[in-house]
Amino acid sequence: MLKRVLCAAVIAGMPVVAGAQTIDDLKNDVATTDSVLTLGMGWDQTRYSALEQINADNVGRLVPVWNYSLGDNRGQESQPIVHKGVMYVTTHDATHAIDVKTGRNIWVNQIEYPPETPRIVCCGIVNRGAAILDGRLFRVTLDGNVIAISTETGEELWRSAAASIDDGYSMTLAPLVTPAAVITGVSGGEYGTRGFIDGWEPTTGRHLWRKYVIPGPGEKGNETWPGDTWKHGGAPTWITGSYDPELNLVYWGTGNGGPWNAEFRKGDNLYITSTLAMRPETGEIVWHYQYSPNDPYDYDEVGENILVDLEIDGKKRKALIHVARNGYLYVLDRTNGELLRANQYVKHLNWADGIDMKTGRPIDSEITKKMRAGEEIVVWPGAFGGKNWFPASYSPKTGLVYSNTLEIGMGYKPVEPKLVKGTFYVGIDMSKALFYLKEGEKHSYLRGMDPLTGKAKWEVGFDVANWGGTMATGGGLVFTGAQTGEFMAFDAENGKKLWQFQTGSGIIGQPVTYTIDGVQYVTVASGIGGAYRNYFPLLGGVNAPEVVEKLTKVQPGGSFWTFALLK
Amino acid sequence: MSARWINRLCLAGPLLAVMALLAPASAAGSAETGRELYNTYCVICHGPNMVNSGARAFDLRKFPLGARSRFIKSVKDGKKGRNEMPPWGDILTKEELDHLWAYTKTRGKL
Numbered sequence: 001m002l003k004r005v006l007c008a009a010v011i012a013g014m015p016v017v018a019g020a021q022t023i024d025d026l027k028n029d030v031a032t033t034d035s036v037l038t039l040g041m042g043w044d045q046t047r048y049s050a051l052e053q054i055n056a057d058n059v060g061r062l063v064p065v066w067n068y069s070l071g072d073n074r075g076q077e078s079q080p081i082v083h084k085g086v087m088y089v090t091t092h093d094a095t096h097a098i099d100v101k102t103g104r105n106i107w108v109n110q111i112e113y114p115p116e117t118p119r120i121v122c123c124g125i126v127n128r129g130a131a132i133l134d135g136r137l138f139r140v141t142l143d144g145n146v147i148a149i150s151t152e153t154g155e156e157l158w159r160s161a162a163a164s165i166d167d168g169y170s171m172t173l174a175p176l177v178t179p180a181a182v183i184t185g186v187s188g189g190e191y192g193t194r195g196f197i198d199g200w201e202p203t204t205g206r207h208l209w210r211k212y213v214i215p216g217p218g219e220k221g222n223e224t225w226p227g228d229t230w231k232h233g234g235a236p237t238w239i240t241g242s243y244d245p246e247l248n249l250v251y252w253g254t255g256n257g258g259p260w261n262a263e264f265r266k267g268d269n270l271y272i273t274s275t276l277a278m279r280p281e282t283g284e285i286v287w288h289y290q291y292s293p294n295d296p297y298d299y300d301e302v303g304e305n306i307l308v309d310l311e312i313d314g315k316k317r318k319a320l321i322h323v324a325r326n327g328y329l330y331v332l333d334r335t336n337g338e339l340l341r342a343n344q345y346v347k348h349l350n351w352a353d354g355i356d357m358k359t360g361r362p363i364d365s366e367i368t369k370k371m372r373a374g375e376e377i378v379v380w381p382g383a384f385g386g387k388n389w390f391p392a393s394y395s396p397k398t399g400l401v402y403s404n405t406l407e408i409g410m411g412y413k414p415v416e417p418k419l420v421k422g423t424f425y426v427g428i429d430m431s432k433a434l435f436y437l438k439e440g441e442k443h444s445y446l447r448g449m450d451p452l453t454g455k456a457k458w459e460v461g462f463d464v465a466n467w468g469g470t471m472a473t474g475g476g477l478v479f480t481g482a483q484t485g486e487f488m489a490f491d492a493e494n495g496k497k498l499w500q501f502q503t504g505s506g507i508i509g510q511p512v513t514y515t516i517d518g519v520q521y522v523t524v525a526s527g528i529g530g531a532y533r534n535y536f537p538l539l540g541g542v543n544a545p546e547v548v549e550k551l552t553k554v555q556p557g558g559s560f561w562t563f564a565l566l567k
Numbered sequence: 568m569s570a571r572w573i574n575r576l577c578l579a580g581p582l583l584a585v586m587a588l589l590a591p592a593s594a595a596g597s598a599e600t601g602r603e604l605y606n607t608y609c610v611i612c613h614g615p616n617m618v619n620s621g622a623r624a625f626d627l628r629k630f631p632l633g634a635r636s637r638f639i640k641s642v643k644d645g646k647k648g649r650n651e652m653p654p655w656g657d658i659l660t661k662e663e664l665d666h667l668w669a670y671t672k673t674r675g676k677l
Contacts, residue, residue, distance in 0.1 A: 073649060115645050115653055115654050116645075116653050116654055116657065117653065118651070118653045119653045119655075122611075418607070420607055420608075421658065422608070422655075422658055423607055423608055423611070424611055430606075430610055430611070430615060431615045431616075533622065533623070534623050535623075537619065537620035537622045537623065538611075538612070538614045538619050538620070538622075538623055538624075539614070539615070540618075548620060551622070552620045552621070552622040556649070
């Protein structure tokens with residue numbers, strides 16, 4: 001009988017791997033709070049859980065249940081995947097399966113990559129997580145491969161090469177699983193690369209399609225690049241896109257232009273610093289919105305696109321919220337890319353005089369005009385942006401977007417760029433690239449913002465910038481971590497800090513929550529690393545020494561912490 | 568000149584010759600060229616003028632000045648450990664390594 005069932009399952013094309021889950025499971029990830037199956041806790045990437053067992057009234061009783069050592073001193077930015085009592089986490093060189101009840105290891109899959117690889121990784125030797133489907137776990141390797149691992153045994157099932165470190169590419173993102181393809185992007189915007197997005201067949205790793213973000217000769221958009229500049233024009237795709245199954249559109253962000261010095265690539269430079277709405281079957285771009293045409297400031301707009309339905313000007317809109325690195329909070333119509341809102345959310349911004357709502361284009365400020373003429377300037381926000389890679393969350397309960405945000409300027413002097421293998425291709429004078437902090441002000445704020453105005457209903461300042469994601473819950477809480485090690489819970493309504501726990505190293509990870517046997521747990525990675533830790537102590541800056549001192553005291557050491565209420 | 572002195576000269580001759588051969592190898596590096604190479608390949612981890620807190624990469628200002636071969640080996644082959652460093656032996660030539668060593672010896676104060 002069993003044989004017959006198995007046979008029928010195979011004939012029907014159903015997976016027979018133990019612990020398998022389906023596309024429908026992924027689609028329902030938001031509703032099924034006993035698992036976390038997708039990056040962003042749902043294809044819409046709201047990073048919101050309706051769970052309310054842990055809430056503003058009792059979060060003070062939150063205690064650690066277990067700590068799992070990753071045996072790794074690199075930065076830990078990985079979001080866990082949780083399925084049927086097993087947690088899957090990644091580091092730059094390993095994937096771990098952990099029994100959620102006990103915190104014990106089930107299997108570990110170690111990855112080897114060439115020791116030369118870190119030469120072309122600008123912003124931290126990290127990995128941001130895995131994706132799963134039908135008993136397969138998908139992840140990328142730092143040296144440019146996409147691999148599938150059995151969720152049951154940890155064995156590698158297939159490996160496909162996406163990019164080469166010899167060309168300046170690396171990979172750090174979590175793949176996106178859609179019904180049509182497993183989708184991945186690349187890092188390398190500072191190393192003379194040309195960004196692209198790939199589709200892979202989940203069962204075999206067969207390459208289905210590639211979409212270069214920078215159009216080649218003969219393709220629409222190539223005319224926005226002078227000469228051969230398109231070949232090394234950047235536009236990396238290093239953060240996972242979101243997906244709307246009803247519209248069948250993937251929303252993928254694209255990064256900075258290369259070199260940073262934009263005078264060497266005059267033109268809009270499609271499709272740098274954009275949100276691309278794409279078909280997952282082919283990679284076809286259905287619409288695009290470009291935030292900073294000809295961007296000179298490293299304003300990658302790879303960060304999450306949050307898909308929510310909002311009432312705007314009396315009309316229900318299928319919206320897309322993007323807290324942009326360029327300092328503006330955007331709301332687009334995700335059916336067609338129409339610009340609905342663009343409001344400044346940082347205090348200090350001098351690169352533009354606003355966004356022209358008719359054209360959707362930023363208006364160059366006098367400062368930017370001076371820089372384009374070759375002058376040295378201090379630009380706000382600096383290259384770290386108003387917000388960097390760390391994902392924001394959205395609570396339908398409060399209607400607020402919760403994001404760690406930055407108030408950091410940067411010295412900027414354009415010089416002639418030099419394309420040298422294995423080195424930065426930016427075309428600015430690095431000795432002038434100091435960070436600027438305003439005297440007497442914080443330079444990092446957790447903000448609860450109205451997406452339609454960009455205004456913060458509340459904000460909490462920090463001495464060392466937060467570099468991790470946020471998560472909002474139905475319990476009226478916002479979770480995030482500090483690089484000084486504290487994992488914290490805030491009241492989602494007013495920003496009051498309700499709880500914190502020192503995790504030992506700095507937090508730059510992405511919290512998740514879920515239930516096991518009806519009990520709510522919260523998990524986050526601890527382990528300092530990433531771009532701020534790399535560059536803030538290195539380049540220093542004005543009003544920065546105290547920050548550097550506090551930051552450099554934090555010790556590395558990767559682990560995962562899981563919390564629950566004290567019984 | 569006594570036979571003893573002649574003997575001494577005969578012994579010293581080859582030694583001096585060897586030293587003459589060795590000297591250019593360690594002195595051939597140009598600190599100025601080294602600085603240019605440093606600003607291309609090394610600055611992004613080790614910092615402008617070698618100034619960095621030691622949080623991301625080894626503070627080169629503390630590198631022992633008598634440890635040339637260790638320096639060359641570290642840059643060529645990379646380093647494991649807390650401040651892991653990738654190898655550069657496939658990109659940097661022997662001469663370029665000498666220039667980098669010459670610059671490293673300035674402690675970034677060129």
